[in-house]
Amino acid sequence: DTAVSQTPKYLVTQMGNDKSIKCEQNLGHDTMYWYKQDSKKFLKIMFSYNNKELIINETVPNRFSPKSPDKAHLNLHINSLELGDSAVYFCASSRLGEGEQFFGPGTRLTVL
């Protein structure tokens, strides 16, 4: 009965590789988000999607691309990984207009 789930929980990879993180929510929410939490534990929004439309795109490199096959999924693709991409990535969802966000457990990405 997990509300927001992410896979994998841990991801260790080499610089230059391409990787994806998957996110699914079973709450029937309209909007999904990706956040990055850096080594200082500061959370910053990266993307949000509403009904397959990109609403926000913070100043993230274009190596990062969100892909939403349907309303319940928002996957994060990262090309040409760099050392600075190492962080914990959180997926979240909310009902548009209501705003309360529910977070997934996070994916710890380590780039070597």
Place this chain on the structure above:
Amino acid sequence: KQEVTQIPAALSVPEGENLVLNCSFTDSAIYNLQWFRQDPGKGLTSLLLIQSSQREQTSGRLNASLDKSSGRSTLYIAASQPGDSATYLCAVHPYNNNDMRFGAGTRLTVKP
């Protein structure tokens, strides 16, 4: 640009004490404000959501207040327990967009 500040950065109290965590934000044009709890190595758990038209919300031993005009919110924890030890994050949902802004958090330790 909305900025969110949380004071103190860290707090240590003996079990049983009542305590207050503070959150301030620079732009009062908000849709709502949300308090989260994050345990080490875990995701975020939503604690309380206060809509911009509300002044407070309560859940069990937690009470959150909102003073939009002064750009402040407080999270009051009554009769603290060791299980309350975690990082508490305040997040502001600006009006008319989904760019949720987080504070850096307050790391709370409740000693038995």
